[in-house]
Amino acid sequence: MATIRIPTPLRPYTNGRSDLTVSGGTIGQVLDNLVQQYPALRAHIFNENGELRPFVNLFIGEDNINDLQGTHTPVKEEDRILLIPSIAGG
Amino acid sequence: MLPNLSHEEILRYSRHLLIPEVGLEGQRKLKAASILVIGTGGLGSPVSLYLAAAGVGHIGLVDYDVVDSSNLQRQVIHGTASVGELKVESARRRMLDLNPGIEVEVYNEPFTSENAMRIAADYDVIIDGTDNFPTRYLSNDVCVLLGKPNVYGSIFRFEGQASVFDARRGPCYRCLFPEPPPPGMVPSCAEGGVLGVLPGTIGTIQATEALKLVLGIGEPLIGRLLLYNALDMTFDFVNLKKNPKCKICSPNPEITELIDYEAFCGVPGHDHEEGSAGKEWDISATELAQKLKNGARLRLIDVREPHELEISQIPGAQLIPLGQLAARLSELDSAEEIVLFCKAGTRSARALEVLLSAGFRKVKNLKGGINAWAREVDPSLPIY
Numbered sequence: 386m387a388t389i390r391i392p393t394p395l396r397p398y399t400n401g402r403s404d405l406t407v408s409g410g411t412i413g414q415v416l417d418n419l420v421q422q423y424p425a426l427r428a429h430i431f432n433e434n435g436e437l438r439p440f441v442n443l444f445i446g447e448d449n450i451n452d453l454q455g456t457h458t459p460v461k462e463e464d465r466i467l468l469i470p471s472i473a474g475g
Numbered sequence: 476m477l478p479n480l481s482h483e484e485i486l487r488y489s490r491h492l493l494i495p496e497v498g499l500e501g502q503r504k505l506k507a508a509s510i511l512v513i514g515t516g517g518l519g520s521p522v523s524l525y526l527a528a529a530g531v532g533h534i535g536l537v538d539y540d541v542v543d544s545s546n547l548q549r550q551v552i553h554g555t556a557s558v559g560e561l562k563v564e565s566a567r568r569r570m571l572d573l574n575p576g577i578e579v580e581v582y583n584e585p586f587t588s589e590n591a592m593r594i595a596a597d598y599d600v601i602i603d604g605t606d607n608f609p610t611r612y613l614s615n616d617v618c619v620l621l622g623k624p625n626v627y628g629s630i631f632r633f634e635g636q637a638s639v640f641d642a643r644r645g646p647c648y649r650c651l652f653p654e655p656p657p658p659g660m661v662p663s664c665a666e667g668g669v670l671g672v673l674p675g676t677i678g679t680i681q682a683t684e685a686l687k688l689v690l691g692i693g694e695p696l697i698g699r700l701l702l703y704n705a706l707d708m709t710f711d712f713v714n715l716k717k718n719p720k721c722k723i724c725s726p727n728p729e730i731t732e733l734i735d736y737e738a739f740c741g742v743p744g745h746d747h748e749e750g751s752a753g754k755e756w757d758i759s760a761t762e763l764a765q766k767l768k769n770g771a772r773l774r775l776i777d778v779r780e781p782h783e784l785e786i787s788q789i790p791g792a793q794l795i796p797l798g799q800l801a802a803r804l805s806e807l808d809s810a811e812e813i814v815l816f817c818k819a820g821t822r823s824a825r826a827l828e829v830l831l832s833a834g835f836r837k838v839k840n841l842k843g844g845i846n847a848w849a850r851e852v853d854p855s856l857p858i859y
Contacts, residue, residue: 393634393704394661397798403707425798429660439654440661444713452716467713469702471652472631474664474746475518475606475674 387415387464394470398425412443413456415466430468442469477503478532484576488530496692502530508689509533511598513586513614515562516540517664517674518604518628518681520552525682527570527577531689534570535598537582538562540745545859549671585744586610588733591617600685602626604678606664606746608655609736613744615640615648616733619723624697626684628677631662633670635677635703638696638715639684642724645698650718658741659825665746666821673705756827758839760851763814774813777845778826783818787845787856797822800829809835816841816848818859 386406391399409415420427443450444467450458491497512519515538542557557565563581595617603614618625624641640647687693702711723730775792815823820843827840849856
């Protein structure tokens with residue numbers, strides 16, 4: 386199963402866990418499974434219409450899924466997915 | 476024509492002159508350079524100190540705030556003796572003490588759509604050390620419109636990001652983040668906290684990138700985003716590409732001049748906790764104390780995190796952290812009068828929205844939070 390890395394601001398919704406292994410053959414399936422396991426995350430990743438929120442960026446390895454096939458991007462067992470939110474502190 | 480170095484300067488910068496990639500010519504480039512640092516806080520502190528020490532000839536500082544003792548845990552350019560003083564003045568004094576051979580121009584004003592182009596126009600490199608989304612989008616747009624590199628850094632708790640956004644050579648901030656998060660969805664450092672040393676790490680990376688840009692050496696962070704996690708001690712890099720539909724840096728941009736950034740982001744352009752939910756929903760600490768004294772039946776709900784109870788508490792309050800509130804509404808009775816509070820009123824204002832959208836109407840937000848309670852009602856409590 387692929388590993389998805391949860392950034393600090395979203396860890397309150399994953400019981401504080403940072404690296405989660407989630408099954409799924411595409412990014413979309415991985416995200417569906419993720420929010421099923423951690424329902425409180427849903428509102429932070431998807432908008433009301435079930436689309437990815439524009440301030441949440443997903444990278445598979447070093448590449449943005451928007452530069453690949455979006456939520457249809459295939460996910461391999463050994464893939465590492467990074468969830469990158471916007472933060473503004475300074 | 477690059478300026479010459481005096482004997483005194485040659486001695487001061489001798490460790491730079493010994494590096495072939497810098498050398499005498501590089502040091503003269505630094506002396507001729509001008510860099511604008513937006514924000515003299517957590518990130519701006521190390522950035523300004525290192526740029527001054529490195530001999531950057533002209534450094535501009537933008538900030539309108541005064542030094543507060545709660546800044547000193549991370550804003551190392553200021554000192555205890557500077558509490559209450561303008562941040563730009565406190566910073567300038569420290570920088571000139573470190574290096575009297577440079578010029579420090581201060582702008583004691585908020586960075587806004589009205590003054591940003593004028594202020595930024597004279598600088599070669601802009602450093603984004605702000606603490607809020609509106610000013611970050613503004614800094615980005617100014618840099619895109621003026622064709623200048625924007626050295627980006629951002630922090631939260633244990634996590635930092637850094638990149639160089641230069642729309643002439645790569646993506647801009649809007650390519651990565653086309654829209655800001657909805658207000659309240661991403662906590663600020665004033666609400667969520669930040670490890671004091673974290674801006675040191677990210678700020679020194681920003682200073683490094685700025686110096687590399689001036690010197691024209693190495694591989695700049697253009698088209699790459701650095702992700703640092705201090706808890707895990709990990710550095711990750713991801714590739715950033717120009718967004719062909721970017722609203723400001725694509726070939727046919729929608730945005731061709733500065734906009735109203737506070738309206739765009741739906742939040743104020745600063746990271747001060749104000750904590751008001753709107754007049755009709757607010758209750759002051761004094762009013763609340765009076766009501767309780769008169770025997771009013773109130774349900775006090777503390778929406779802070781459990782570890783904050785060790786700092787201060789209001790007797791009789793029940794803890795329901797904001798993140799759990801939506802799932803624990805069944806514990807509340809909409810017929811009861813409810814008063815929500817947090818540290819300074821921001822999180823409880825969001826909790827109030829949660830309750831209002833669930834149909835609760837007899838709800839109030841303690842304006843200024845438990846800190847206001849400590850100031851107005853119970854001075855035995857600390858303010859944090």
